[in-house]
Amino acid sequence: MSLRFLRLLAPLLLFPLAGLAQAQDTRVVAITQIVEHPALDAVHEGVKDELAEQGYVVGENLKLMFETAQGNSAIASQIARKFVGEQPDLIVAIATPSAQTVAAAARNIPVVFSAVTDPVGARLVQSLEAPGANITGVTDMLPLERHLDMLQRVMPDAKRVGTVYNPGEANAVALVELLEESLKARGMTLEKAPAVRTSDVLGAARSLVGKADLIYLTTDNTVISAAEAVISVGERSKIPVFAADTATVSRGAVAALGFDYYDLGRQTGDMVVRILEGADPATMAVERVEQLDLFVNPGAAEKMGITLSDELISEAKQVIR
Template identity: 35%
Template sequence: MKKSLAMLLAGAMVVASLTACGSGKKETTAETTSDTTAESAESKTVSDGETYKIGVLQLTEHAALDAANEGFVAALDDSGISYEIDQQNAQNDQSACQTIAEKLVNDGDDLILAIATPAAQAVAGVTTEIPIVGTAITDFADSGLVESNDAPGENVTGSSDLTPIKAQISLLQKVLPEAKKVGVLYCSAESNSEIQLQMTKEACTAAGLDVEEFSVASSNEIQSVVESAVGKVDCLYTFTDNTIAAGMNTVTMVANENNLPVICGEQGMVEAGGLCTYSIDYYELGYIAGEMAVKILKGEAEPATMPIEYYPEEKCEFVGNEETAKLLGIDISGLE
């Protein structure tokens, strides 16, 4: 009887051991961040393969940057990779950019997307190891992010939103043939705006147009600065400046009330009340950045040897605001 009892106990132990081995499957979940600067954190997983951790630092909220973000995520989804993404927005606050950049690096992300120049500069200043893909950045090299746009050299690469400034100034002359003096509206705190300002001056000089600068240091100055331009210039031109783009409703509120046309740098600015532009597609720009990120994550390429990619100028499309044109009494038909 003792022998039989011992055999029964041994059998029970074997069954228990097998049951324990069968319950060892792990499930991967994503936690939503509680950081006050976080917008969201979500997980995209598949049944097999590695799950990558991706951090996103977006400078601020406006149509162009939001579209670039959406395009980036769409490229990740289309690639079929498994990933966990942490979306963070600095609300156009440089100190928040720095704080978020440090957080993403400390989290040990596999790759970080930086949307807009100040965001990329903040992240690049914190890590030289984690791959950084930037987008909505005019000139990576002039902004000190890479050694050269053709050969970045370190851990940063991405897609540029360099706009067709010459084409936009040419459009300005087509729409406003009587214009002689152009007011250029921009934020002096953005390095990419300084780059575009010089390009604008050159384009206007070549077109025989005089330029007067109207700069703001922050969004709080937009209304008063635009008001100061009324009566001094024939129109306003603003390129892809993030501060101005985020405050475009204020720009057009003042400008349109005073019959001052605004030629813009991209589609979102036109939709916010600007007159017209030849615009790049920021969704596609973000998608390009997403494709670059996938190659880096899969080990198919390294940022150091990935040239900066540009949105083809020939794909830029005319965008006009018919409501604004009607309000200003300007004909923009036939410009498509």
């Protein structure tokens, strides 16, 4: 065999080896999301951006798979089983229903959840400090007492708080129970309006007219997906609508004291990177976002019959005009 022939053959032999090495170095991350709405979409973007910033680039050393369940738990289960069959390096589950379905299906694949309000109550982890299995993540448990302080500051005479929630979503039920206890301790009452589907949200909001002095929306995924329906009722009936997540303020809610769900996604992405690089999710404590920001919408307040004080507006990180 001539030397010239070997020189021509060498690159051809090395090419497949290089391709194989590149394939072996590529990590695969699957992301499942129960429904698309601004808050959860922001989590998704935050995860992707954090991965990229830490050197995991799609098309180079990272393959991303993404599916949304369109608010349907049965579809979420199908997605979970599909992803487990693909055997990715890690699965990210955004919101409680998606996290529960993935946890049930993925026994040997690391899972990182995000935007899950009560991971212990949802039976995802043994405890926040020591999850104990193949799953950990970032909780979006609300600082309810600080939220209620803000509501009473804006509407000190309000005694009846209305909320729309999905009784079939563990996240929503846990929050409503905590909310009812907190309001009772303040001498206030909670008027609950159930909505199992997004198409039920408008009717549920209408049922609160005459029963509630204000409406407070938690991070219930079913309701937040149809937040405009609640806001339209608030505008027509002059019932101020407040939200737990800041993204809903730009959609027409009066105010929210919360965190940026994009930051929640970035924090989630950082946990993903640590696990990809060898950390054990069983020993990684569940994390939460500590920074809270006030978002206000003075125009929305006027449409719903109230005026926000100049002092409150001056304290806001963002004023929606």
